[in-house]
Amino acid sequence: MSCGLWFLSVLSAFVALWEESGCEAMTLNSVLHPASGGRGAVGGGVHQRRRRSWVWNQFFVLEEYTGDEPLYVGKLHSDLDKGDGQVRYVLSGEGALSIFTIDENTGDIHATKRLDRELQAFYTLRAQARDKNTNLPLEPESKFIIKVQDINDNQPKFLDGPYTAQVAERSPVGTSVVTVVATDADDPTYGNSARLVYSILQGPPYFSVEPKTGVVRTALAELDREVRDHFLLVIQAKDMIGQMGGLTGTTSVTVTLTDVNDNPPRFPRRSYQFRVPESALVSAVVAKIKALDPDLGLNAEMDYRILEGDGLGTFRIITDPNTQEGLLTLQKTLDFETRPIFSLRVEASNRYVDAGFLPPGAFSDVVTVRLLVENVDEPPVFSSAGGQMQISEAVPTGTDVGSVSARDPDAKNSPVRYSIDRKSDVERYFTIDSISGVITTARSLDRETIAMHNLTVLATETLNVSQVGKAVVLVSVTDVNDNAPSFAIEYQTFVCEDASAGQIIETLSAVDQDQPENGHHFLFSLSAEHAGNFTLRDNKDNTASILTAPGFVRRDQPVHFLPVVISDGGRPSLSSTNTLTVTVCSCEVTGDRRACSQTLARPLVTGLSTTTGILTSIITLLGVVMVTAAVRRGRQEPVMTDEERDILENIGRYDDEGGGEEDTEAFDMLALRRTEPGPLREQDLDQDLLPSESQVDKKHLFQELIGVRLQEADQDRAAPPYDSLQTYAFEGSGSAAGSLSSLDSLNPQDSLDPLDSEWGPRFRKLADLYGHDEGGRVCS
Known part of the structure; x- marks a missing residue:
């Protein structure tokens, strides 16, 4: 018999003994609701009860019942039930009718389904006794609880497993590693179903676990990461306090040992030997050594240093941060003939020392390193002499500048031959004697052209021409006074007609390509x-001022040319004459220029070259004019039609913008049309074409205006450095489109000069009245 059935049997027997003792039978109210007043049927008289039959309101039912019959839970009974079948018991609430059923006649409650306490630990139900005939409640509805009693049906589970943990190697015994926690879904308040005990099922004896807390600790102090760096433990949790029949659960714990500096660096050999060519470059790595340290990270980092030896100043050792190797680097050049062998004592020591495991002197190791210098065929080496030389620019060709010297550093001492790398002396200013190494000048030197010559001198072994040494020789050219001073800039000077005496109109300065040691001292006169x-006035500061005297008349002399003599004061002293062009202008009261002379002469260049240039320009212009006149005389104008003649004669006056149809109204075309060629009579001309007195005055004004424009063009420094020739000519004959380009009419059949055509007398008449330009165009 199960515990639950036994409990119910004892309860039933106890109730039976109570009834046999003469006590009143239990009412529903007394059983389920002891605080009730014990009233009778609803709506009836007050039922006076002598005493309560039973005081309790909770039933128990065992979980996971697997019997074939419904499980008896308990019995409900009302005091008003006389056993005559007139009372009906009704059950409602959680699981009523679906899980729990009640016999409405006897009040017996049964569980019809298998219950699981872990899903629901108790059920709250309501019970009521009703009159079977009227269905009226005999007592108020009462609430009671059916509690599911636990059994050990859940095994422990590690919800956070599997575990990983770290502990330092060589940790003392009892050092906490990790805490494992298992949970049991059974009722911890009832029995031992949820009381767990931990133990290690599998793993080395280096660890232990506390049975009640699950704390994993170190059990031995001999944990050495360099021997074994991780361990795997299997931890078990068993309920029922570990008794037989308890359920179990397991998890794994991976323990990793962290490193401590408990190992010193050790060289795998007691000595090392390396070969180094004597041609090795300074700062090059010539050897590598490495001490071994089984520790990790910072605990394995080390420093190398040279303790003693005959190469303390020649070699240096540093640590490679990536490989922890000791790198021997060269600090000075090697020479096999001078020292063929070097011996060093090198120490390797831990950078970070943990004194808790090893004594202070145990974190280092020493090794001997021998370096054998290998002999190689080296190129010639220049002596320190001859790095920089000086020579005057006035020396004649073939003058010695200096000499260089080189030798073969090898034991064979091969002779050398000297040469100049022509890439460094393209213009071949210097030569060198191939045997003696004497450098001489091959051309005239000019400091103002090249002040410093950078020569690369080559020394080649005669026994092995592939061995070539190089040296850089700087030849500085010293200055002599061979350049005369001149104006610093091209001056554009003007003076006002009413300028007062002593007025400074220009301050002159000079330049000289020479560079005297004490600076320039220019003298002006x-x-x-x-x-x-x-x-x-010489200002004694390498400048001079030009001052005026009164009485400038622009019409009398519009331009003044002042020859200024500039001397450099050198030895020998050189001077030059520079012409300053001063233009006379009419000025405002404020001194601003209003108008200058009609022809502004450009500043003249000193010497005969200036006069020659001017004469050349004049001859060139005369030649152009003569050639143009010859071309004009060699051409004849073809016969024109009446339309062409009308167009030609209509260009008699054109001094305003085009006005469209108004142009045709400006002239009498019928008067101009002539059917027969002949001399143009004055009475045939339109009166508008004849010049008036005002028009004759305008001619002089235009001439003056053109002269001013020419002066401004000559003084414009931004203008192109050449003269332009503009051709003014009439349109070519037969041009229906009316092209205005004179170039389009230049063909062997066209004449550029209308004065040479058959209408020449007419245009000469107009030209005499109005004036004309070189192209024959009538001027208005």
Whole structure:
């Protein structure tokens, strides 16, 4: 018999003994609701009860019942039930009718389904006794609880497993590693179903676990990461306090040992030997050594240093941060003939020391390193002499500048031959004697052209021409006074007609390509016969001022040319005459220029070259004019039609913008049309074509205006450095489109000069009245 059935049997027997003792039978109210007043049927008289039959309101039912019959839970009974079948018991609430059923006649409650406490630990139901005939409640509805009693049907589970943990190697015994926790879904308040005990099922003896808390600790102090760096433990949790029949659950714990600095660096050998060519470059790595340390990270980092040896200043050792190797680097050049062998004692020590495991002197190791210098065929080596030389620019060709010297550093001492790398002396200013190494000048030197010559001298072994040494020789050219001073800029000077005496109109400065040691000292002067209305004052600071005298008349002399003599004061002293062009202008009261002379002469260049250039320009212009006249005389104008003649004669006057149809109204075309060629009579001309007095005055105004424009063009420094020739000619004959380009009419059949055509007398008449240009065009 199960515990639940036994409990119910005992309860039934106890109730039976209570009834046999003469006590009143239990009412529903007394059983389920002891605080009730014990009233009778609803709506009836007050039922006075002598005492309560039973005081309790909770039933128990065992979970996971697997019997074939419904499981008896308990019995409900009302005091008003006389056993005559007039009372009907009704059950409602959680699981009523679906899980729990009640016999409405006897009040017996049964569980019809298998219950699981872990899903629902108790059920709250309501019970009522009703009159079977009227269905009226005999007592108020009462609430009671059916509690599901636990059995050990759940095994422990590690919800956070599997576990990983770390512990330092060589940790003392009892060091906490990790805490494992298992849970049991059974009722912890009832029995031992949820009381767990932990143990290690599998794993090395280096670890232990506390049975009640699940704390994993170190059990031995001999944990060495360099021997074994991780361990796997299997932890078991068993309920029922570990007794037989309890359920179990397991999890795994991976323990990793972290490193501590408990191992010193050790060289795998007691000595090392390396070969180094004597041609090795400074700062090059010539050897690598490495001490071994089984520790990790910072605990394995080490420093190398040279303790002693004959190469302390020649070699240096550093640590490679990636490989922890000791890198021996060269600090000085090697020479096999001077020292063929070097011996060093090198120490490797841990950078970070943990004194808790090893004594202070145990974290280092020493090794001997031998370096054998290998002999190689080296190129010639230049001596330190001859790095920089000086020579005057005035020396003649073939003068010695200096000499260089080189030798073969090898034991064979091969002879050398000298040469100059022509890439460094393209113009071949210097030569070198191939045997003696003496450098001489091959051309005239000019400091103002090249002040410093950078020569690359080559020394080649005669026994092995592939061995070539190089040296850089700087030849500085010293200065002599061979350049005369001149104006610093091209001056554009003007003076006002009413300028007062002593007024400074220009401050002159000079430049000289030479570079005297004590600087330039220029002297300025102005010859008296050329001074005129100007004086020169030397300011004693390498500048001079031009001052005026009164009485400038622009019409009398519009331009003044002042020859200024500039001397450099050198030895020997050199001087030059520079012409300053001063233009006379009419000025405002404020001194601003209003109008200058009609022809502004460009500043003249000193010397005969200036005069020659001017004469050349004049001859060139005369030649152009003569050639143009010859071309004009060699051409004849073809016969024109009446339409062409009308068009030609209509260009008699054109001094305003086109006005469309108004142009045709400006002239009498019928008067101009002539059917027969002949001399143009004055009475045939339109009166508008004849010049008036005002028009004749305008001619002089236009001439003056053209002269001013020419002066401005000559003084414009931004203008192109050449003259332009503009051709003014009539349109070519037969041009229906009316092209205005004179170039389009230049063919062997066209004449450029209308004065040479058959209408020449007419245009000469107009030209005499109005004037004409070189192209024959009538001027208005």
